[in-house]
Amino acid sequence: MKQNQKKAWLFLAPALICVTVFSIWPIIRAFMMSFQGGPLINMQFNGFANYIYIFKDPDFWHAILNTAIYAFLAVPIGLIISIALAWWVFSKIKHQAFFETMFFMPYVTSTIAIGIVFRYILNGKYGMLDFCLRAMHLPAPDWLDDPSMSLIxxxxxxxxxxLAFNIVILMGALRNIDPNYYVLADMYGASGKEKFWRITMPQLVPTLAFLLTVNLIGAFKIYTQVYALFNGVAGQANSAMTAVFYIYNKFQVVGTPGVAMAATVVLFLFILLVTYLQRKLMKKVNS
Structure with missing residues (x-):
């Protein structure tokens, strides 16, 4: 009602101020800085020079390619494994709460701490993974120091x-499926595979669309995992350089904030385009 609009805006004001200061203004400021050059304390307008630089920089395209490969491999593989594990826990395991807690623990654990553990697991000399591979007489690559293995x-x-976040969300979605669907399927003699593909998967499409969007955006913004896994660098010879790591390097290490912001704007537009196409695709699948 009109008489309540002023009170509504009053209650919304703190949230709107925080969103403006910490979300909207940084985007506007980054866009403005992408047309400026020089040090951060004395930046001057230089037109499209920063964009011309990054489009000619092979390191930028290498970072974009690595980011795209990571996103379009890690996200689908992660979702497939998450669906399999969530369905297995939901349909086969009795003490689901315990397993949900175990699966969710990595999500609330520091990425840096997990990265340190993975550095020991993937170490080419004394890592657990290579120890197991050698015990089975399989090739044991140098996961961290071989440039060809960095992205893998x-x-x-x-x-x-x-997996942690995906499985918990999928478990919640599985619980919301009406059990009467499965009762009717059992009455008509449907197999487990038929129930999964004809009942479970169609009901999970909205949840999968959400997870796909969130995971894709997160994959394109990957930085902490690279920093943690390769101890502050982007792998040997920058073999694991990602877009955000490129932005960090140009801003913090090289000291060219304008170039970093130009790369940020390009990455933002790229994520926007990929997210839009993914949403259109999921709408067609859902329909």
Missing amino acids: SLIIFGVWAS
Whole structure:
């Protein structure tokens, strides 16, 4: 009602101020800085020079390619494994709350701490993974120090890290499916595979669309995992360089904030485009 509008805006004001100061203004400021050059304390307008620089920089395209490969491999693989584990716990395990807690623990654990553990697991000399591979007489690559294996190691880390959040969300979605669907399916003699593909998966489409969107956005913004896994660098010879790590390097290490902000704007538009296409695709699948 009109008489309550002033009170509503009053209650919304703190949240709107926080969103403006910490979300909207940084985006506007980054866009403005992308057209400026020089040090951070004395930036001057330089037109499209920063955009021309990054589009000609092979390191930028290498970072974008690594980020795209990571996103389009780690996210689908992580979702497939999450669905399998969530369905297995939901349909086969009695003490579901215990397993949900165990699965969710990595999500609330520091990524840096997990990265340190993974550095020991993937170490080429004394790592647990290579020890197991050698015991089975399989090739044991140097996961962290071999440039050709850096991105694969990052994908393994990313897939494992994404399972916690995905499984808990999927478990909640599975509980919301009407059990009468499964009762009717049993009455008509449906197999477990038929129940999964004809009942469970169609009901999970909205949840999967949400998880796909969140995971894709998170994958394109990956930075902490790279920093933690490779001890502050982007792998040997920058083999695991990602877009956000490139932005960090240009801003903090090289000292060219304008170039970093230009890369930020390009990455923002790229994420926006991918998210839009993904949402359109999921709407067609849902319909």
